[in-house]
Amino acid sequence: MRMDLQYFAEGGQEKTETATPKKREDTRKKGQVAKSNDVNTAVILLVVFILLFVYAAVPGQFMHDLFIEMYINYAGMSFSIENVMALFFDLIFEIAIVLVPILIAALFAGVVSSMLQVGVLFAPEAIKPKLSKINPLKGIKRIFSARAIVELVKAFLKIVLVGLVAFGILGIYVDELLQLALMDVVEGFHLVAWLTGVIGIACALLLLLLSVPDYVYQRYDHEKQIRMSKQEVKDEHKKMEGDPQIKAKRRQRAKDVAMQRMMQEVPKADVVITNPTHYAVGLQYDGEVMAAPTVIAKGADYTALRMRQIAELNEVPIVENKPLARGLHDGTDIGQEVPEDLFRAVAEVLAYVYRIGGEL
Template structure:
């Protein structure tokens, strides 16, 4: 059986051991399914703590209710005729009064349950976790869970908690043994106050003890959850491929992005003062405005086909084109689009711009007052 499970695990992991931490997508997917690191012991301890703290401060209300109820039963209800109508009326009356007393306690338990879950897993709505599945009612799987190592561990934990809570309760009762032995000699309400006080103390002490015991369980649940959602290297690679999409679609997307980038760059070429070429392999478009720029700026550059397109656009828009192989190659390798000309190329670029500005077709536009 163990060998078969190992082989199944090996096959499901694609022949690789699950050694990689879960990716953010895997964590999100498992969270949507309701698979999160959560300790039920934390929920139980916090619910008990909230409820017993409320009972500790709220004991006078149910105590007075029980006192009034017994008084009313012995005074008003004892002589009542035993009919269906009277029994139903009495039942509905008592049900309403009991509900009024118990609603605050039930609300405290509800709030504690919500808070304990939010502390552990945050805000989570996972309807997939409550979908009916045949595997959940499979008797074979149920038997496996009953006799699994986890079930044995939970059994020992439950026994340990029962023993410790029993010791706490016994210790508190032992401290108040004299008062408890005198209960028959005190007033009913005084006796009720003592019992409710001891019950609250036992409940709060037990809840605090269970909360302390729940901390290592929560740590273990987080460790076990991380272990369960581990991935093999193949699963990580497959997930990346799936997220990135089909290679053909990726290629088309890249081509589209390059085309759009080229279109934007070609729109900048008409603004250039000069296009420096290699003459066929490289093209660099430069623009300089002394009022707003500290140095000439590269507004477009390209190689091969892109360089050819730049020269064509420059020709159509009457932008001067100047061949300078060394300068074109240096500018292409030394700066990106939007960068200023490197300092070591200032002199060469200044000579090119000075030459361009003296051209008959450029000088009148550049210096209209001359």
């Protein structure tokens, strides 16, 4: 029943058509792309924990120096607002030196993982504030929607699997952990740090593996969301073709360009056959490259007048032959050879033109 209501709400048009390139571009500009946040999370965790393996000596040394400085220098410091503020800013600065490389690595990993999924994308419309996002009714619908249930199941599955991996690794090193109380501080710190890194990388690899089907599902769901009805596809094609007046202007412009090109061919004609006022046809014949005379220009009324004027300016012979002019105009296209049934009449005209030209 719910699907029927949605179907009629959309005008009775079922969305069965694959999205057009324009629809994909429009949705991309709105920030609606196929993207899995699980991929970002997994890649960030993997990069951060790998960096910690390489970078672990720095925070370890920092904590060691910090404890020494606290017990030696800070323990005897008088309690005052100035001393507390100085201590606070000093600690903030030293902590920032340690954490900034890790934060930069996490930021870089997040950007790269997003670009691998959606490419370079800047969609300011996606971050515009929308009142619908704070609507309590829509919020409740989102909480109890099918997508929310799927996300809940995914989160529960990830927690269970990550917990199994973590406890599995701890179980392997349970003997070393039981001896942790007998180790000195540095050795114990190294063991805990190493186990933390191993667990982190193992869990990140697990999440990365789990993110693959999620990414596939997100692409499928995105394609489903942007599907179009047949009417939407037709409307988009009409919109892309443009306004009828604009199309008429384009056709007229193309016609003018074609007319100009045709007029440039008139001076090359051997003869222009006229009606004499309504039609004009320009013929060219070169026995070495042409099997028959060819129509290189034709027109009626104003076009015919312009052809006669250009022919006169370029001293191209003009021959009046009403039936032949009408037959060539109606029976041939520009660039086409003269039809066989008009060969005799055209040959007579050309012979006359060549004879007149020879006498001149």
